[in-house]
Amino acid sequence: MSKESAESKSRLLTQEYEILHEVARVLHSSQGVKSMLENVLSVLTGFDDLKVERKAGIFLADPEKKVLNLYCTLGEFSDEFMEKERVVPYGDCLCGRVAESGQLLMSESCFSDARHERRYDDMQAHGHYIVPLKTKAGSLRGVMFLYTNTNPSWYQHSQEVLLSIGGLMADAIEHNLVEEELAQYRNDLEERVAERTEDLNQANTTLRIEVAERTNAEKQLTIIREQLRNLSNHLQNIREEEKTRIAREVHDELGQSLTALKMDLVCLKEELPDQKPELQERMQTMSGLIDSTITSVQRISSELRPQILDVMGLCEAISWQAREYKKRANLQFDLNCEEVIINKEMTTELFRIFQEALTNVVRHSQADRVGIHLYQEEKQLILEIEDNGDGMAPEKINDSQSLGLIGIRERVLFFGGEVDFLSEPGKGTRVIVKTPL
Ligand SMILES: Nc1ncnc2c1ncn2[C@@H]1O[C@H](COP(=O)(O)OP(=O)(O)O)[C@@H](O)[C@H]1O
Ligand SMILES: [Mg+2]
Incomplete structure (x- = not known):
């Protein structure tokens, strides 16, 4: 090898190295697939020994539809070209052929090459490199076309250099597309999360309003109930x-x-x-x-x-009332009353409760025995009226028509006490009244 050719070989190797390095840098540093590919085209058209013009473009492959979609171009192309080359089926013209074969193709002139099926009115004579963009794993991601002048003296390593650049590009496209898809997916997700959050916020607000309204209504109801109780007591x-x-x-x-x-x-x-x-x-x-x-x-x-109520107190009044009932009804009384010291109002209330309970026994129960207990337990006064009659139907206890029972309950509640109506059909009834002392 002459000294001159050795020198030119070394210069070419340096250039090859530089161009691969530049392509790798551009692939690595560009933002987004489009600018990345445009930048690669720019780099390649700057490589003198490839003899390319500043005219090039890239198709992305759609393997499902078996078409190439024009993705980006560099240099001047007619509107007609841009329109007609938008989609190129696999196998069609030079680029379609490369898509199908996966092999690099070099064409010396568009006019003399029969495979160059697509012609345009203002087409200038030119040659081509058509480079498959194939990943390491072998899947075709696109096709790159680079215009050259006609009948160029092909640079000897062009095939290897362009194929390896095509490989790098395909890998980068794949990587970027996956990333873009991921970003899109992430955005969609974020949007959906935002929408859902908004929905939830709205639902939450509605719920809060409803809760507030309900609480308010409940408060109103409590007030009204309280007023009614006061009125009834009055x-x-x-x-x-x-x-x-x-x-x-x-x-x-x-x-x-x-x-x-x-x-x-x-x-x-x-x-x-x-x-x-x-x-x-x-x-x-x-x-x-x-x-x-x-x-x-x-x-x-x-x-x-009964005057006895005011003079002798609850206990005596209860026994007097029991004696009166005994005279009129066939009832045995089992009386067990402790003397208790309570005010006149509560004495009256308890006596009226007792009278209502006893009237119920006589009117409804068919009982022949009544137990009456009045005693103090801790800070409570307890009055129990118990019969051995038919018992009361469970639905009567909370029936809105049971005005006698409602009256008992209201009187007890007014004093902050509680009342239980214990009864099972056939097993008698027990009314237990507890009032705080
Ligand atoms: N000791 C009792 N034994 C059996 N049934 C009873 C007894 N007390 C109440 N009842 C039942 O409960 C219902 C409601 O009682 P009450 O409210 O006092 O109304 P009223 O006595 O006016 O019917 C009665 O109609 C009766 O059916
Ligand atoms: Mg009654």
Whole structure:
């Protein structure tokens, strides 16, 4: 080898090395597939010994549809070219052939090469390098075409250099496409997360509003319930006062008048002449009538409000009421009451509860025994009324028509106490009232 050719060989090797290095750098440092490929085209068209012009382009392969899609170009191309070369089927023209064969192709002139099937009106004569962009694993990612002048003296290592550049490009395309796909996927995901978060936020706000509305409604309801309870208690008190007043008036006024009448009658009786026995008899009847009226007045007054309640307290009032019931109904009482010290209001309330429970026993239970217990346990006063009757149907306990039971419950709740209605059909009923002392 002459000294000159050795020198030119070494210069070429240096250039090859430089160009591969430059291509690798560009592939590595470019942002996005498009600018990366455009930069590679720029580098290649700057390599003198390839004899390429500043005219080149790259197709990306769509292996499923078996077409090449024009992706980027360098240099001037006509609109017609750009339009018609947008999609090139595999096997068509030079680029399609390379896509099919995967082999590099060199063509000396577009006009003399029969494989160059696509011609355009303003086409200038040119030669070609058509380079497959094939990954190391062998899959075709695209095809690159580089224009040369016609009949170039091919640079001897061009095939090896271009094929290895094509390989680098294919790997980079694959890598970038995967990355772009990943980025797209990530973006989509982020968008979806943002949308979902927004939805959730909205749902959360709606929910919060609903909760607030509900809480508000519940508060209102509690207030209304409280007002109703107060009203009911107020009415009970008025009723109780009224009853007390009427009971006293009936007892005092009527009772005293009747007693005076009775005394007058006794005096009159003494004045009556003996020879008028029918008058004596009338007088006797009158006296009997006055006695029974006095008894009625006492009963009515006691039923309205037993004086014993105010004078002797709850325990005595309960036993008195039990005795009264015993007279009228066929009931055995098992009384077990402790003396307790409570105010007048609570005495009245508990007595009325007891009366309602006892009335229920008589009216509904068919019982023949009633147990009544009044005792103190820790800081609670407990009143139990228990019968051995039919028991009450479970649905009656919370029935909105069970006004007697509702009344008991309301009275107890007003004092901050609680009440249980324990009953099973056929097993009697037990009403347990607990009030704080
Ligand atoms: N001790 C009881 N034994 C059996 N059933 C009862 C007893 N107490 C209440 N009940 C049942 O519960 C229902 C509701 O009682 P209450 O509210 O006092 O209403 P009322 O006595 O006006 O029917 C009664 O109709 C009755 O069926
Ligand atoms: Mg009742």
